[in-house]
Amino acid sequence: MIKVHVYVTLxxxxxxxxxxxxxxxxxxMNYDEVQSVRTGKFIELxxxxxxxxxxxxxxxxxxxxxxxxxxxxxxTIGEAVS
Amino acid sequence: MIKVHVYVTLxxxxxxxxxxxxxxxxxxMNYDEVQSVRTGKFIELxxxxxxxxxxxxxxxxxxxxxxxxxxxxxxTIGEAVS
Numbered sequence: 001m002i003k004v005h006v007y008v009t010l011x012x013x014x015x016x017x018x019x020x021x022x023x024x025x026x027x028x029m030n031y032d033e034v035q036s037v038r039t040g041k042f043i044e045l046x047x048x049x050x051x052x053x054x055x056x057x058x059x060x061x062x063x064x065x066x067x068x069x070x071x072x073x074x075x076t077i078g079e080a081v082s
Numbered sequence: 083m084i085k086v087h088v089y090v091t092l093x094x095x096x097x098x099x100x101x102x103x104x105x106x107x108x109x110x111m112n113y114d115e116v117q118s119v120r121t122g123k124f125i126e127l128x129x130x131x132x133x134x135x136x137x138x139x140x141x142x143x144x145x146x147x148x149x150x151x152x153x154x155x156x157x158t159i160g161e162a163v164s
Contacts, residue, residue, distance in 0.1 A: 001117065007124050022125070025146055031138065035083065035128040042089050042122040043104070048115040056113065064107055 002047050003078040004057055008066045009040035040071075049080055084129050085160040086139055090148045091122035122153075131162055 010016050019037040026034045043065055050056060057075055066073040092098050101119040108116045125147055132138060139157055148155040 009124065009126070019125075022146065026142060029142075029145065031142055033130040033132040033135075033138070034142075035130060037128075038126045040124040040126070042091065042124040043101075044091070044120045044122070046117040046119075048117060050115040053115075056115070060108060060111075060113055060116075063111065064104065 002049055002053065002080050004045040004047050004053075004075060005078070006043040006045065006057070006061060006065055006073055006075045007040060008043065008061075008071050008073045010038060011070055011072055014070045041065075053077060084131055084135070084162050086127040086129050086135075086157060087160070088125040088127065088139070088143060088147055088155055088157045089122060090125065090143075090153050090155045092120060093152055093154055096152045123147075135159060 016038050018039045022037040022039065023034060026037070045057075045060075047053065047057075054077060057077065061073045061075065062068055098120050100121045104119040104121065105116060108119070127139075127142075129135065129139075136159060139159065143155045143157065144150055
């Protein structure tokens with residue numbers, strides 16, 4: 001079994017109202033050192049070892065896990081654990 | 083300026099309907115190697131260098147960024163960049 005971590009973030013320039021709201025809330029709570037907040041998704045997959053795993057993970061990201069029009073993704077593929 | 087990455091995940095045992103839906107969708111798309119999917123949040127903060135930054139980030143996670151009853155969090159604090 002392999003753990004794959006996918007990080008989906010909004011592209012630069014895409015408005016992030018949730019991030020703005022968090023920034024404002026943190027300022028209200030006196031965390032004035034926070035300049036900006038961007039939110040995204042963190043997705044953890046447990047995957048059986050397969051041929052072409054990297055390519056297949058990229059396909060999953062492109063087709064389902066992210067919206068390539070407005071989002072970027074990165075991923076890390078962990079060590080195989082039985 | 084320092085980049086802080088916060089990862090918020092559901093605690094083990096907390097149901098994740100969104101993750102189950104993604105798993106089913108991936109199986110429908112013939113990605114049968116996927117055993118399970120858990121979803122979470124990825125939050126990127128840009129923060130001015132402050133005293134006790136680590137402690138303050140933990141406070142933000144406890145008070146606002148996560149719900150400690152059902153969620154866990156981890157964070158990484160990046161290098162200072164001017």
